[in-house]
Amino acid sequence: MQTLLMHLNTNNDMFKLNLTIALRNLWKNKTSSMINVSGLAIGLASCMLLLLYVSYEWSFNKQTKDDKNVYQVMINFDGPAGSISGTGTSTPNTIAPALKETYPAVKAASRIGDADTRLIANGRNSFKKIGRFADADILKIFDYTFIAGDEATALNAPNNIVVTASTAKLLFGTTDVLNRSVRFEDRVNLKITGVIRDLPDNTSIKLDYLMPWTLFENLYEWTKRPMWTNNNWTTLVRLNPDANAEMLNASIKGMIKKHVADATSSPMIFPFSRVHLYGTFTEGKSTGGEIEQLRLFMGLAIGILLIACINFMNMATAKSEKRAKEVGIKKTIGATRASLISQFLIESLVLTLCSAVMAIVLVEVFLPLFNNLLGIKMNIVYANPYLWMSLIGIVLFTGVVAGSYPAFYLSSFNPLQVLRKRRSGRGMWSVSLRQVLVVVQFTFAVILIISTTVIYRQIQYLKNIPLGYDVNQLVELPQDGQLEAKFELLKERLMKSGAIQGICQLSGSMADYNSNFWGMEWPGSTETDRHMVFSQLATTYDFAKTTGLKLVEGRDFSRQFSSDTSAMMLSVSAVKVMNLVHPIGKIVKYQGDLRRVVGVFQDFIWGAPYRKQDPMVVAFRKEGTGYVTLRLNPANTPSANLAVVERIVKDINPAYPVEFKFVDELYGQKLKSQKILGLLSNIFGGLAIFISCLGLFGLAAYSAEQRTKEIGVRKVLGASVANLMQLLSLGFLKMVVLAIVIAIPVANYMMNSWLKKFDFHTGISWMIIVMAAIGTIAIALLTVSYQAYKAAKANPVDALKYE
């Protein structure tokens, strides 16, 4: 027992000594330690940030308990000949009640209204926040955490309202607001029956307050009617745990057609947790979505960590040659292999641990900035065991991998070999391994440079695609409250004020594809033409004048022609697909009414800018409008214009705050996911290159140090500084060139397949590749030559003095 204790004690002492020596070594080689530790820290931090983002996106809609049983109802639209032309997330108001009534597998089903911001007020304290209407079942679908109130009854009466904690604080300054009264949309008073904890940022069903569906039906009489083909709302269901979704899908397929004989849509349930990442559908089947981009980020995260690990390993192996002597001595005084292995491993683990600590600090510092750039709210949850597990895993992995070469290889040396002056032939294997690693590292870096450039150019290209209308100075606001009824008054006062040049009503935003239809008939149309899908926008007067849309033929809707209230305009591509030679004056059957074509306009970008635009119909329809679009007067500053507009709008519609949106900003948001890709690949691509160069810098320093004697001898023999620099840099350059040669086809292939996803895209020009190659070589050369120059300038006497 005693000997065992003693044994443990000495082991412990040995560990302590090894640890002190490891720290001492760290301190002694400050530069290389800094390179080592900070390089790895930057790599770890980048990896952590990216993985944080990946996990943020990954856990989208997965916060609910048993999220596997939550499904969203999707609507598949029939295409020609039994195909499915598209899949949408908007559903009729009849699906949820019918599902719950008919199918025992459905435990709960709720209609959920859209995420518009709506007015909520406590006295004069009024805000526009996201308010949603939903059936009471929503509380069975999601497990919202009730701070106050009864979950079972909170949405049972039409005049109830459930608010989030931050909404309660905003309105009342406290969360203790149960049974207090708030005024909604300046129309009804509602009683707060529940306060729930704020929802996480990464959910599709965002809301600040929640109201019963019955209230919605009371406020908007028309929504009471069961409408099987009016797709307007979201429907979510929770199935029983033992339910079979496939079977349910098969049995609900004909549901809509059963009620409406000529309906062309069929419902389908799809896992709610997959909607965000796998939301691209073809033929009613999920074929990917954001997940592809997420995989790219995961690859980037692993790649950066790999680059940093390679640095670390390279430095460790380079250094280890110097330490062979130490191994020899220790062996002659009785060190076993095991003790040497543990010593080297401890050393590299100490380094990785330092890096991990530094990485956490870096992540904490840069997270707000990162969040800001991406427009999301992520934070590190330190209580999350997975975080620690993965962090410890990464540290252990990196430490062991990086330390394993010196640990296992060096400890096997015969002491004589290393003590006899100098080790002859410094392990061919180690040198070539290091070269391989450097090549891998730079291959990755070059791929990143090329990809980043291509992505940047593609985004620029998309930005510069002609929009078809004048997006600048164009502002839109929702036609809330009194604005619809008093539109003429609004128009008159705004025009008179001189703040605007034009104003029109629209059914939806100019910046966002929001409606389509099929089943149009025109002179010469066939039965299959009926399946042609058109996008649609409804408006009143001055559409082209306000938006700056180009008319190719005919005219805009005008007051001078009273028949224009039943007229329509077509886009150039619509005229083309409809095969109309003289479109003006043609009578077209649209939504069951006959309409006369009065104008043809140039296609404009309404949907995704990288997709071909659908043919489009713009119809005159006053009832369908929901947006007011204004063209500001460029003679004044936008802020002066907006101030005038705000005053007038507020005057006409006092109950509502005025919310402007610049259409160019809205349009910019369409490229959000491409921009995120561009942004992240820029930042992390740059970091990857930086870390690679850091590694190269360290390696160059070591190689110069190792060859001090050789350099000394060569100098004595008459080599010039240039000769020596060439000697020292060439080896590294060869590796970088090899990396470039490998990287170019890989990057080319990857980027070509990325670009194929866009209908409109740039190509990968040779210029990009040449620039990337030259850039990489230049950076590498700069990195290496500093060390080479330093070594070459050194006095040969210093190098030759010893031994």
Added chain:
Amino acid sequence: MIKLQNIEKYYAAKGLKSYILRHVSTTINQGEFVSIMGPSGAGKSTLLNILGMLEEPTYGTYEFMGEDVTSLNERKRIELYRNHIGFVFQAYHLIDEMTVAENIEAPLLYKKIGSAERRSRVADMLDRFNIVGKKDLFPNQLSGGQQQLVGIARALAAQPSIILADEPTGNLQSAQALQIMDLFKKLNEEENITVIQVTHSEVNAGYGSRILHLLDGVIKEDVNLSESLKP
């Protein structure tokens, strides 16, 4: 203590054997102070390396303390290093990253000696070699002679029965060299530690009790000083 029988060492290059050692047979007893001398290339260091089990002979047998150690596995060899053999090198070979005290302590750690005992032995060594004031310095802060003192202190800390020294004074000034030799002689006489050193210097060899003259890998002469000096 040491018995060499017909030790040979050669390297085969291009079918030609180049001999380093030939037919070396000798016996060294506990308590002897042996100097191995000879011109450069005579095989002195190789012989010492074979004695220290750092190299294996190509042929012949080597018995150490009655045990055949001609080819020994690493574990057993390390066991011998820990308990019986202390090395002293011409280039000192201290561990640069360790302080003087830690260098002396290192073999004790490997020998798994308790911390109290270790402390007292290190203190003892520092005291004995008059380097207490230097115990927290690193090797590169010491002069050559001081470094070699630490090297010897390290070799002695584990209380070996034999010290193998490869030109221990080769890098030292003569005054320091004499000091080291005095130390060896004292250790040999007072503690009965066997010392085997390789040296070029007649003066150094004079401290010992026996000289093995090596020429081209063969023992040319085996002089017993204690006997020859006796009247």
